[in-house]
Amino acid sequence: xxxxxxxxxxxxVLRAVTEAGYEKPTPIQAGAxxxxxxxxxxxxxxxxGTGKTASFTLPMICKxxxxxxxxxxxxxxxxxxxxxxxxxxxxxxxxxxxxxxxTKALLIGGVSFKEQDVLxxxxxxxxxxxxxxxxxxxxxxxxxxxxxxIMVVDEADRMLDMGFIxxxxxxxxxxxxxxxxxxxxxxxxxxxxxITNTFLSAPARVEVARQATASExxxxxxxxxxxSRRDRAASEKRAVLRALIEAEGEKCTNAIIFCNRKVDVDIxxxxxxxxxxxxEPIHGDLDQSQRTRTLDAFRNGDLKLLVASDVAAxxxxxxxxxxxxxxxxxxxxxxxxxxxxxxGRAGRDGKAVMICAPSDEKNFAAIEKxxxxxxxxxxxxxxxxxxxxxxxxxxxxxxxxxxxxEKPERSSRSSSSRRSRGGKSGGGSGGQxxxxxxxxxxxxxxxxxxxxxxxxxxxxx
Numbered sequence: 001x002x003x004x005x006x007x008x009x010x011x012x013v014l015r016a017v018t019e020a021g022y023e024k025p026t027p028i029q030a031g032a033x034x035x036x037x038x039x040x041x042x043x044x045x046x047x048x049g050t051g052k053t054a055s056f057t058l059p060m061i062c063k064x065x066x067x068x069x070x071x072x073x074x075x076x077x078x079x080x081x082x083x084x085x086x087x088x089x090x091x092x093x094x095x096x097x098x099x100x101x102x103t104k105a106l107l108i109g110g111v112s113f114k115e116q117d118v119l120x121x122x123x124x125x126x127x128x129x130x131x132x133x134x135x136x137x138x139x140x141x142x143x144x145x146x147x148x149x150i151m152v153v154d155e156a157d158r159m160l161d162m163g164f165i166x167x168x169x170x171x172x173x174x175x176x177x178x179x180x181x182x183x184x185x186x187x188x189x190x191x192x193x194x195i196t197n198t199f200l201s202a203p204a205r206v207e208v209a210r211q212a213t214a215s216e217x218x219x220x221x222x223x224x225x226x227x228s229r230r231d232r233a234a235s236e237k238r239a240v241l242r243a244l245i246e247a248e249g250e251k252c253t254n255a256i257i258f259c260n261r262k263v264d265v266d267i268x269x270x271x272x273x274x275x276x277x278x279x280e281p282i283h284g285d286l287d288q289s290q291r292t293r294t295l296d297a298f299r300n301g302d303l304k305l306l307v308a309s310d311v312a313a314x315x316x317x318x319x320x321x322x323x324x325x326x327x328x329x330x331x332x333x334x335x336x337x338x339x340x341x342x343x344g345r346a347g348r349d350g351k352a353v354m355i356c357a358p359s360d361e362k363n364f365a366a367i368e369k370x371x372x373x374x375x376x377x378x379x380x381x382x383x384x385x386x387x388x389x390x391x392x393x394x395x396x397x398x399x400x401x402x403x404x405x406e407k408p409e410r411s412s413r414s415s416s417s418r419r420s421r422g423g424k425s426g427g428g429s430g431g432q433x434x435x436x437x438x439x440x441x442x443x444x445x446x447x448x449x450x451x452x453x454x455x456x457x458x459x460x461x
Contacts, residue, residue: 007033010062012099017058020095026051031206033059036182041203043196044184047215047341050208053092056152056182061097063150064125069103072120073147074127077175079168081158083108083130083288084295089154090128102126107133110288117142131159131167138174148175156185156192161332165191172199187334214337214352214371218344221378222354222364236382237355238271241327243381244353245277245305248323251351254298255323257307258339260331268327269307279305310335319345324352329360333370353378 004017004025025033028046036042036059046052060076069075080086090106105119107129113136120127120143127134137143151172153159159168172195181200185192196203214220225240227233245252257272259265262283272279280294280303297303299318310330321343330336336354343350354375356364368374 007058008037009033009058010065010100012065013058013061013096016096016098017054019098022054025054027208028052028206029055029058031208032056032182032204035204035206036060036180037062039063039180041180041200042182043200043203043205044182045186045188045205045207046184047186047337052154052184053089054096056154056184057089057092057096060126060150060152060182061093061100061102064102065100067125069123069125070147071123072142073144074105074120074124075147076126076150076152077134077145077148077171078126078128078152078154079131079134079159079171080128081130081155081162081164083110084291085155086128086130087292093126093128104128107137108288109133110291113137113140131164131171134171135167145171145174146176148179150180150182151175152182152184154184156183156195157187157189157334158338160189160191161335165195168195169198186338214340215344215350217348218340218350218352220340220352220354220375222356222375223378223380225355225357225380227357233357234267237327237357238268240355240380240382241268241325242272242275242277244325244355245323247381248351251322252304253322254301254304254320255306255325256321256339256342257305257325257327258330259307259309260328262309264328265307265309269305272305272307277305278303279307281307283309310339318342319348321345322350324350326352326354329354329356329363329367331363333363333366336367337371 004014004022007025007030009017028044028050032042032044032052032055036056042056044052044055056078064075067075078086078089080089086106086108090104093102093104102125103119103123104126105116105124105128107116107127109130109132116133116137120137134143138145153168156168159165181203183196183200183203223240223244225237227236241257245255257268257279259268262285265281265283269279269281280297282291282294286294294303294306298306307327324340324343326336326339330339340350340352343352354364
């Protein structure tokens with residue numbers, strides 16, 4: 001396939017695609033769109049950043065252009081693991097359906113139920129939701145899923161990581177058996193494969209890249225870091241991160257910095273700002289409005305450094321990210337591929353640098369095994385202090401040989417010294433302080449008389 005016009009899309013959708021500036025489909029789009037338009041189930045396996053979103057939005061718009069939604073009964077459903085990904089899918093629908101009259105609703109946390117209820121009551125063609133908020137609406141009796149014609153599960157392996165699989169299975173059971181299912185994932189864990197075997201019917205399998213591989217356009221590197229002391233390791237690691245960013249200079253137009261823990265996201269962002277770098281944090285504990293403002297600022301170029309937890313690792317369409325810094329080695333090797341997939345998108349060059357502490361070496365080895373290549377080592381940019389010259393060891397003198405004449409003289413000096421300190425040796429016990437050359441004096445004539453008396457004599461007295 002060399003052109004979108006060869007995929008069978010409607011003229012109105014093709015017009016929107018052209019206006020968005022896209023000319024050629026990506027491999028996943030070329031493989032998934034034709035069977036989706038034919039009404040077949042699709043199982044798409046492709047790495048992050050390959051254009052999976054358009055693979056299901058474009059055929060959905062074409063098929064939903066005919067028909068009308070009823071109140072509380074959406075015609076299609078797109079399930080996403082995070083709020084940000086769901087919001088991005090909604091933006092894609094707005095972009096590609098600008099010449100088609102379709103209605104949509106976005107059901108995510110952090111937004112008023114009342115506003116979402118109003119949209120559902122009017123009837124929507126496309127419902128985009130996170131699993132938890134969708135089930136909240138269903139349990140409140142505000143939503144029916146019996147009218148679903150097309151169901152999409154995006155980033156299914158991320159759903160597995162976040163513990164959403166039971167919710168996904170329940171949602172599947174609430175939709176009609178006759179629905180068309182489009183299922184997309186970057187990897188195929190056994191649990192994901194079980195779900196596809198259960199809920200997909202003879203799917204067209206489209207796999208465009210080896211599972212969990214990184215794009216060849218991404219330059220990778222790792223700094224093997226070891227702190228000088230345990231209490232200084234965290235601050236020294238942040239210094240390494242700053243040095244890595246500064247070493248890239250103007251080549252680093254913007255970057256995402258990934259941390260494993262939310263608390264470290266805040267600490268690292270605060271540290272970068274303290275040293276004059278333009279950085280902001282984003283993670284699941286922040287208010288949704290703040291997360292949205294931060295992402296918008298990063299997309300618009302007003303924010304250079306986005307410090308993130310893995311909530312931002314999947315599906316965010318920010319095509320011009322020049323660098324990814326893994327402040328922490330991810331505990332799951334697959335997450336490494338998803339993280340660095342934020343750079344080098346759409347054929348662009350990118351760079352991904354990771355800091356590996358001694359405690360991370362096991363996870364680091366798992367990453368190299370997964371991607372089947374050795375990640376080049378980078379010299380630590382923070383020059384360690386020059387080691388202080390070691391003090392020369394004192395030259396040991398040969399023990400002096402004492403002559404027979406010298407020995408009594410030393411003994412005499414030692415004895416007089418001990419007598420001047422009250423007859424005590426420096427650190428010995430009382431018994432040991434007695435001069436060895438002194439005779440032991442017994443009681444002699446000074447022995448009390450009663451000691452010499454027998455027991456009977458003492459009793460009688």
